[in-house]
Amino acid sequence: MKIAIIGGTGSIGRGFALRWGQKHHVIVGSREKGKAEDKAAEYTKALKDHGYDSHITGDINAKAASESEIVVLAIRYGQITSMIEQIGQKLKNKIIISVVVPMEKDTCIIVPDSVPLAIPADSREDYKADYFCYINPPAGSAAQEIDSLLPDGNELVSAFHNVPAAKLANLDIALNYDIGVCGNNMKSKKIVFELVREIPGMRPLDIGPLETSSMVESITPLLVNVAIRNKMKDVGIKFVD
Numbered sequence: 001m002k003i004a005i006i007g008g009t010g011s012i013g014r015g016f017a018l019r020w021g022q023k024h025h026v027i028v029g030s031r032e033k034g035k036a037e038d039k040a041a042e043y044t045k046a047l048k049d050h051g052y053d054s055h056i057t058g059d060i061n062a063k064a065a066s067e068s069e070i071v072v073l074a075i076r077y078g079q080i081t082s083m084i085e086q087i088g089q090k091l092k093n094k095i096i097i098s099v100v101v102p103m104e105k106d107t108c109i110i111v112p113d114s115v116p117l118a119i120p121a122d123s124r125e126d127y128k129a130d131y132f133c134y135i136n137p138p139a140g141s142a143a144q145e146i147d148s149l150l151p152d153g154n155e156l157v158s159a160f161h162n163v164p165a166a167k168l169a170n171l172d173i174a175l176n177y178d179i180g181v182c183g184n185n186m187k188s189k190k191i192v193f194e195l196v197r198e199i200p201g202m203r204p205l206d207i208g209p210l211e212t213s214s215m216v217e218s219i220t221p222l223l224v225n226v227a228i229r230n231k232m233k234d235v236g237i238k239f240v241d
């Protein structure tokens with residue numbers, strides 16, 4: 001299969017290229033052709049150094065999308081609208097995978113009046129909390145917003161929101177994560193299930209139609225908060241029964 005990664009030069013794009021580039025033709029997409037080619041060469045070297053085959057090239061996002069059957073949107077939430085305006089027509093009749101998580105850092109200041117015990121003025125900073133939160137897109141989720149922007153004739157699947165980029169790109173460690181997959185077309189979802197299974201230590205779980213994507217997307221800021229506040233690294237999810 002040919003897989004384009006829009007924003008493939010970034011953190012999570014690197015992981016997808018290193019994992020799927022061993023078997024599929026991965027085209028690393030970028031706004032700059034030279035940067036895409038440089039990253040493709042860097043990923044190729046990383047795979048070869050680990051003794052793996054590599055089928056990775058680089059190109060501008062629009063060209064990468066038009067040449068592929070599967071297109072991964074690996075850019076930030078705020079960049080989605082302008083990107084789809086630019087490359088939307090190249091996305092017709094493709095399976096699109098959204099990994100996009102709308103999240104931002106918030107600051108909560110608990111003013112002394114709102115806490116039961118009086119806090120000395122010099123301790124008030126203790127009540128200032130930084131944390132990440134889900135943005136709540138008007139359409140319900142990033143995936144539903146992307147779906148509304150895409151031209152007719154493609155299948156959007158929402159997945160991989162909860163996998164930390166650093167672990168995905170680390171070929172030296174064993175992974176042990178579940179990947180929630182949301183979408184309205186079972187045929188497209190099954191192709192994504194297979195792409196998940198091809199990554200050792202990853203298990204795909206069917207979450208439901210695209211409308212369920214907000215539940216999976218909103219887990220990511222929780223994972224980041226857990227990691228930061230408890231001095232953990234690259235936290236993901238695993239469901240047990």
Ligand SMILES: NC(=O)c1ccc[n+]([C@@H]2O[C@H](COP(=O)([O-])OP(=O)(O)OC[C@H]3O[C@@H](n4cnc5c(N)ncnc54)[C@H](OP(=O)(O)O)[C@@H]3O)[C@@H](O)[C@H]2O)c1
Nearest residue numbers: 007009010011012030031074075076079100101161164165
């Ligand atoms: N990082 C993670 O652990 C992780 C995990 C799960 C899901 N995600 C999701 O994956 C997406 C990408 O995250 P990331 O951490 O990989 O992001 P990133 O490294 O900050 O950026 C990815 C790529 O976006 C491109 N880009 C930057 N500004 C842009 C603009 N204005 N317009 C178009 N493209 C632009 C850049 O590529 P060029 O400069 O080459 O064009 C960049 O390499 C996000 O939606 C995030 O929520 C991330």
